[in-house]
Amino acid sequence: MWKRLDSDVNRDSVAAMTSVLPHTEWWRSAVIYQIYPRSFADANCDGMGDLLGIRDRLSELAELGIDAVWLSPFYTSPQKDAGYDVADYCDVDPLFGTLDDFDSMTSRAHELGLRVIVDLVPNHSSSEHPWFQEALAAGPGSPERDRYMFRDGLGENGELPPNNWQSVFGGDAWTRTTNPDGTPGQWYLHLFDSTQPDFNWENRWVRDQFGDVLRFWLDRGVDGFRVDVAHGMIKADGLPDWTAPLAGGSMGGAGTTDAEIAAARAPFWAQDGVHEIYREWRExxxxxxxxxILAAEAWVDPLTDMAKWVRPDEMHQAFNFPYLETPWAAGPLRSVIDASISAFSAVEAPSTWVLSNHDVVRHASRLALTAENPQGHGIGPRSAGLPIPELGLRRARAASALMLALPGSAYIYQGEELGLPEVIDLPDEARQDPTWFRTNGERYGRDGCRVPIPWEAASPSYGFGPSDAAWLPQPAEWATLARDVQRHDDTSTLSMYRHALALRRAHELASGELEWLESGSETVLAFRSGDVAVYANTGDTAVPLPAGDVLLASGPLTDSELPADTTVWLRA
Incomplete structure (x- = not known):
């Protein structure tokens, strides 16, 4: 079992392990902090975050009270999709440093008692990866082409795509190649950008190469992998046409059965064949x-299907996106919490809880939106239903306090502990997300949640780096939200997170059992875990404050009332 000393920083090294009792593995109760490397900390003054910047800031994460860090991609890449277009899976892009820098960062993390999880992008590579370039050169029918999803086109001269699939980033999911003589050639599949061709995971060679990639990083001491698009990779036989249902929302709409949700699923998501891959990786x-550990980014509904990714011989965790997408309302929250615990417990896995990441609008803004905002669309100056900042922050703090009291593992996205909102007013010319370009500006994309984070209010780039350079422009409000401003303010969002994480550990909430309590109000979610009672008021009016000693409050309390959009932990 992973042991932690009382000191904020001087904890046991990763080597200090004791025997693991059933269901006491570290990942079952861990708080894992996502680092988006290009936006975390810049050590070399080029405006881009890097591995040495991460290394030099790790003590401040240890001080926060987390258990592990997860790094989004830092591999060699042309950066067409911020590193999720990998050109070499076993090296560091010069933007972020070197393999020696990675080793130094990992060593420092382990000294601080923090485990290191790295991103793996197996659904697709960069079109500049040597494997894809070899496939283009080798031609149709070759073993090299079979590494990827090449197909002949439809129509009289193959001028039409092989099917009607659309890219997640907008537009067709197929791009036609050009033969050496200049004539049109085959088409290749890319569920994302055209610079991200999909692998053919039916090919044994591809599977063997990724087995070697896993071993390369495991040999360097990583503690696990977050697997990008873990519900992709295998496509339905015959690549049939598919049109998305008209009903919006990942849960399929009210009254939709699990069977109907599964039947409407795209033929390129959540195919049964992916599970064979993960059983090999688990070995x-x-x-x-x-x-x-293996952690799945799997956008799969219903939850009972998502739980298949974390059966005992497959992955260890799967991100709980239905929870992330649930509105700030007591009834829906109780339903998704019950469904999550039930589904994951059925396969002896912990539920994970997450509110923000690098692909979604930050929850300090998202929870106050008043118009529909599909995942990945982002928000900008012309978006409908823009949030009221004060309301968004109040709800975000309350939602975070609720999440950190739930049993299982929790994920924190860099900057959410500072209450950072989505950056809405980025100049159009500064945007870099391929979604923005592929939709001709119709969708803003994900840049707003990726702006470099603030560390010191009075420093250049708010402490992101030693100069004013930052790859995305930082808003002036970062000065009021910087870590050094919040560190000594007992009412700050940072102080709330630190206090919540310390209490979570002290009261063993992550390994507790949840017992629902009667709240006396339809807008109040109430439960007990061990000796802590949690009350979350999701309504717009205050309710009577239950009796008990206050351990934590997400916002100011009175002696007799629990205000709207506020969560409180009481000694039960």
């Missing part, structure tokens, strides 16, 4: 000492 991880 590789199990061959290493320590508890190395």
């Amino acid at each position: 590789i991880l199990n061959s290493y000492e320590g508890e190395r």
Whole structure:
């Protein structure tokens, strides 16, 4: 079992492990902090975050009270999709440093008692990856082409795409190649940008290469992998046409059954064949000492299907996106919490809880939106239903306090502990997300949640780096939200997170059992875990404050009332 000392920073190193009792593995109760490397900390003054910048700021994350860090991609890449277009899976892009820098960062994390999880992008590579370039050169029918999803086109001269699939980033999911003689050639599949061709995971060679990639990073001491698009990789036989249902929302709409949700699923998501891949990967991880983990980014409904990714011989965790997408309302929250605990417990896995990441509008803004905002669309100056900042922050603090009291593992996205909102007013010319370009500006994309974060109010680039350079412009309000401003303010969002994480650990909430309590109000979610009672008022009016000693409050309390959009922890 992973042990932690009382000191904020001087904790046992990763090597200090004791025997693992059933269901006491570190990842079952861990708080894992997502680092988006290009926006976290810049050590070399080029305006881009890097590995040495991460290394030099890790002590402040240890002080926060987390258990592990997860790094979004830092691999060699042309950066057409911020590193999720990988050109070399076993090296560091010069933007972020070197392999020696990675080793230095990992060593420092382990000294502080923090585990290190790295991103893996197996659904697709960069079109500049040597494997894809070899496939283009080799031509139709070659073993090299079989590494990717090449197909002949439809129509009299193959001028039409092989099917009607659309890219997640907008537009067709197929791009036609050009033969050496200049004539049109085959088409290749890219569920994302055209610079991100999809692998053919039916090919044994592809599977063997990624087994080697896993071993390369495990040998360097990583503690696990977050797997990008973990519900992709395998496509339905025959690549049939598919049109998305008209009903919006990942849950399929009210009254939709689990069977109907599964039947409407796209033929490129959540195919049964992916599970064979993860069983192979689990065997590789199990061959290493320590508890190395796989965490799935799998946008899969219903939750009972998502739980298949974390069966005992597959992955360890799966991000709980239905929870992330649930509105700030007591009834829906109780339903998704019950469904999550039930589904994951059925396969002896912990539920995970997450509110923000690098692909969604930050929850300090999202929870106050008044118009529909599909995942990945982002928000900008011309968006409908823009949030009221004060309301968004109040709800975000309350939602975070609720999440950190739930049993299981929790994920924190860099900057949410500072209450950072989505940056809405980025200049159009500064935007870099391929979604913005592929939709001709119709969708703003994800840049607003990726702006470099603030550390010191009075420093250049708010402490992001030693100069004013930042790859995306930072708003003036970052000065009021910087970490050094919040550190000594007992009412700050940072102080609330630190206090919540310390209480979570002290009261063993992550390994507790949830018992629902009668709240006396339809807008109040109430439960007990161990000796802590949690009340979250999701309504717009105050309610009577239950009796008990206050351990934590997401906002100011009176002696007799629990205000709207406020969560409180009481000694039960």
